[in-house]
Amino acid sequence: APDIQQALKWTLAVMLTLVIFSLGCSVKVMKVWFNLKHPCGILVGLVCQLVVMPLTSYLLARTFSVSPVQAVAIIVIGSCPGGTISNILTYWLDGDMDLSITLTSVSTLLGLGTMPLNIYLYSRTWVNAGGLKIPYLNIGLACISLIVPVSCGVFVNYKWPKVARILLKVGSVFGGLVMLGVGIASVLFYNGLWNTDTSILITGSVFPAIGYTTGFIISLLVRQSWKRGRTIAMETGAQNMQICGTVLQLFFPPHQLSQVITLPLMYSCFQLLTGLLLVIGECRKR
Numbered sequence: 282a283p284d285i286q287q288a289l290k291w292t293l294a295v296m297l298t299l300v301i302f303s304l305g306c307s308v309k310v311m312k313v314w315f316n317l318k319h320p321c322g323i324l325v326g327l328v329c330q331l332v333v334m335p336l337t338s339y340l341l342a343r344t345f346s347v348s349p350v351q352a353v354a355i356i357v358i359g360s361c362p363g364g365t366i367s368n369i370l371t372y373w374l375d376g377d378m379d380l381s382i383t384l385t386s387v388s389t390l391l392g393l394g395t396m397p398l399n400i401y402l403y404s405r406t407w408v409n410a411g412g413l414k415i416p417y418l419n420i421g422l423a424c425i426s427l428i429v430p431v432s433c434g435v436f437v438n439y440k441w442p443k444v445a446r447i448l449l450k451v452g453s454v455f456g457g458l459v460m461l462g463v464g465i466a467s468v469l470f471y472n473g474l475w476n477t478d479t480s481i482l483i484t485g486s487v488f489p490a491i492g493y494t495t496g497f498i499i500s501l502l503v504r505q506s507w508k509r510g511r512t513i514a515m516e517t518g519a520q521n522m523q524i525c526g527t528v529l530q531l532f533f534p535p536h537q538l539s540q541v542i543t544l545p546l547m548y549s550c551f552q553l554l555t556g557l558l559l560v561i562g563e564c565r566k567r
Contacts, residue, residue, distance in 0.1 A: 300365070300459055302430035303449055330388045331362075341487075362391070367384075367519035374563050380509060492514075
């Protein structure tokens with residue numbers, strides 16, 4: 282029912298804001314400043330996020346010879362900036378939180394320009410993307426919804442470090458539960474998820490894994506540390522599905538939207554699943 286979905290959407294938004302605030306409690310201003318002054322990690326992450334992912338989406342759409350409508354949807358997913366889920370996964374994988382939050386913020390801001398450009402460049406094969414509408418307001422709101430709670434968390438960490446450590450522990454567990462809840466809700470509320478085309482199923486399941494792997498390999502090739510490598514991997518593979526869903530709703534009329542809406546849901550499920558498997562693997566090592 283639309284009411285239930287709306288209630289879920291708002292509940293999730295509030296919960297994610299609290300989680301982002303708690304993750305902000307792990308960020309130190311000096312370390313963020315260090316990342317901005319020595320931007321190698323940021324540049325590697327941005328190349329993976331804003332260049333490698335859109336190119337990968339194009340190659341996947343070509344490989345699986347999907348319909349034009351589905352091809353454009355795959356490219357929209359690949360062109361999205363990083364999502365909050367990457368920050369939660371980075372924390373659980375003992376990555377570099379300062380780099381993670383800096384990267385998510387910068388990629389979201391740059392997404393205002395790179396997203397329309399990438400969608401236009403790669404979707405021309407299937408459709409004349411001249412009439413494409415990009416939800417600048419939503420992308421702007423995504424920036425604000427990330428930067429405001431993170432800034433509050435950073436302030437708490439600066440003023441009351443002991444309180445920040447407690448909030449971080451509570452928030453990280455809460456974040457893990459939110460991720461699990463979102464995954465279960467996606468499967469329960471969208472029962473058509475698994476009855477979709479095989480090519481879409483395969484694309485949705487392998488795309489996040491390709492993103493994580495590519496991000497990790499590229500970061501190691503340019504001599505980033507393992508900690509930073511894990512962070513860049515999460516930032517590459519975890520996309521902002523809220524922005525993706527908005528773009529698809531603006532881009533496609535309702536009869537076409539039903540053909541593609543399963544794609545971001547598939548991607549969300551598998552970016553969570555792959556991330557959780559990595560977290561379980563990391564916890565077992567400890």
